[in-house]
Amino acid sequence: MRGEPQSFDRVLSSMCTEPHPVAREAAARFLATNPGDPGTYPTIATLELEAIERLGEVAGLEEPAGYVASGGTEANIQAVRIARERADLERPTVVIPASGHFSFRxxxxxxxxxxxxxxxxxxxxxxxxxxxxxxxEDTALVVGVAGSTEYGRVDPIPELGELARSVDALFHVDAAWGGFVLPFTDHRWDFSDAAIDTMTIDPHKMGQAAVPAGGLLVRDESLLDALAVDTPYLETTAQATLTGTRSGAGVASTVAALAELWPGGYAAQYERSRANASWLAARLEELGYAVVDPDLPLVVADVPDRAIDACRDEGWRLSRTGAGELRIVCMPHVTRRMLEAFLGDLERVSQSLEIPVPGDD
Ligand SMILES: Cc1ncc(COP(=O)(O)O)c(C=O)c1O
Structure with a gap:
C-alpha cells in the first residue's frame, strides 16, 4: 500500500485531533468488533454502556442513556428523528440558530x-x-449550540430549554465540539443546568478518541424507543442506531480516553488550548487584523483570502467561516510552536505578495 496518513503538524482548522495514545491503542484492539450486534460481541457492548456512563458524567446526566454514534452528524440526525417521532404533527418544525451545524440540514x-x-x-x-x-405549536424540537463550529460560541441554553418547554417541544443541545471543554468554563450548558432532552457530544473531537466516535445522550431512556427497530436476525431484538454494523474502535477508544483524561487531563488540555487561543488572538490583533474575541478555544480573524490561499500553498490546512474569515481551532495537537510558525509564514507571504492588512491605509 502506498501513502502515509498525513501528520497534524500543519492542521489548524480541524475539529478533530490526534487520538490520545491510549485511545489509539484501544481502537486498534477493538477494531474488528461490532457493538451493533451485542449478542455476538458482548464485551464491546458492555464497554458501550461504560462509554455512555462516562459521557453522562461529563454532561451532568445522572442516569444517562444513548450510544456511541459515527459522529456528530448521526447524533444530530437521530435527535431530530426522536423529536419528529414523538411529536404528533403533520409538518413538524425544528427551530435552530443560524449557527447550527449543516448536519441539521x-x-x-x-x-x-x-x-x-x-x-x-x-x-x-x-x-x-x-x-x-x-x-x-408546530415546533417539535428547539436546538441550542454549545460550542459553535464557526465561532465557538455558546447559546443561552437554560433559556432555550424553557422556550422549548413552553411549546411542548423537545430540546436538543449540540455540544459535539464544545462538550469536552465546557465543563471547565462558567457556561451553563449541561443536563444539570437546563431542561435538555438530548445532546450531541463527540469523543472524536475535543475528547481525543479515535474517529469514528460521536455521542448521543438522552435524558430518559424511553426517548430511544422512538429510534428502535426490530432486528429479527440478531440475538438482540431491537436497535436504536442509524448504522447497523459499527466498528468497536470508536467505543473502545472513547472509554480509554475518558478513563485516562477525565477530568484532570481534559482540564489541563483546555487550559493549554485556551491560552493558545488568547495568545493567537492577541498576536493577530497586533498584526492589525480584526479578531473575534475568543470564548472557547477557537479564533476567528479577518485575514484576506489571498493571504489564506498563500498560507495553504505553504502546507497549512486552513478553513474559513461562511463570512470568509480565517478560523483556527486550538485542538490538542495545535501547539504554541505551530502557531508561531504559522504567524511567521502569514507575515512573510503577506509582505512578499504585498497583501495589505484590512483596515490599514
Ligand atoms: C457543533 C457541531 N455539530 C456537529 C458536527 C458534525 O460532526 P461530525 O463531523 O462528527 O459528523 C460538527 C462538526 O464539526 C460540529 O462542529
Whole structure:
C-alpha cells in the first residue's frame, strides 16, 4: 500500500485531533468488533454502556442513556428523528440558530421536517427574541449550540430549554465540539443546568478518541424507543442506531480516553488550548487584523483570502467561516510552536505578495 496518513503538524482548522495514545491503542484492539450486534460481541457492548456512563458524567446526566454514534452528524440526525417521532404533527418544525451545524440540514432533508433558522446576535449567539418569535405549536424540537463550529460560541441554553418547554417541544443541545471543554468554563450548558432532552457530544473531537466516535445522550431512556427497530436476525431484538454494523474502535477508544483524561487531563488540555487561543488572538490583533474575541478555544480573524490561499500553498490546512474569515481551532495537537510558525509564514507571504492588512491605509 502506498501513502502515509498525513501528520497534524500543519492542521489548524480541524475539529478533530490526534487520538490520545491510549485511545489509539484501544481502537486498534477493538477494531474488528461490532457493538451493533451485542449478542455476538458482548464485551464491546458492555464497554458501550461504560462509554455512555462516562459521557453522562461529563454532561451532568445522572442516569444517562444513548450510544456511541459515527459522529456528530448521526447524533444530530437521530435527535431530530426522536423529536419528529414523538411529536404528533403533520409538518413538524425544528427551530435552530443560524449557527447550527449543516448536519441539521441533512436531517431536515432526510426526515422531511422544516428547519426554521433563527438569526444570531452581534456576538454570534442565537437571538433569543427571534427564537421566541419562531416557536409555535408546530415546533417539535428547539436546538441550542454549545460550542459553535464557526465561532465557538455558546447559546443561552437554560433559556432555550424553557422556550422549548413552553411549546411542548423537545430540546436538543449540540455540544459535539464544545462538550469536552465546557465543563471547565462558567457556561451553563449541561443536563444539570437546563431542561435538555438530548445532546450531541463527540469523543472524536475535543475528547481525543479515535474517529469514528460521536455521542448521543438522552435524558430518559424511553426517548430511544422512538429510534428502535426490530432486528429479527440478531440475538438482540431491537436497535436504536442509524448504522447497523459499527466498528468497536470508536467505543473502545472513547472509554480509554475518558478513563485516562477525565477530568484532570481534559482540564489541563483546555487550559493549554485556551491560552493558545488568547495568545493567537492577541498576536493577530497586533498584526492589525480584526479578531473575534475568543470564548472557547477557537479564533476567528479577518485575514484576506489571498493571504489564506498563500498560507495553504505553504502546507497549512486552513478553513474559513461562511463570512470568509480565517478560523483556527486550538485542538490538542495545535501547539504554541505551530502557531508561531504559522504567524511567521502569514507575515512573510503577506509582505512578499504585498497583501495589505484590512483596515490599514
Ligand atoms: C457543533 C457541531 N455539530 C456537529 C458536527 C458534525 O460532526 P461530525 O463531523 O462528527 O459528523 C460538527 C462538526 O464539526 C460540529 O462542529
Amino acid at each position: 441533512k436531517a431536515a432533508a432526510l426526515l422531511q421536517i422544516d428547519l426554521r433558522e433563527v438569526p444570531t446576535d452581534d456576538d454570534h449567539r442565537v437571538d433569543l427574541a427571534a427564537a421566541k418569535a419562531a416557536v409555535d
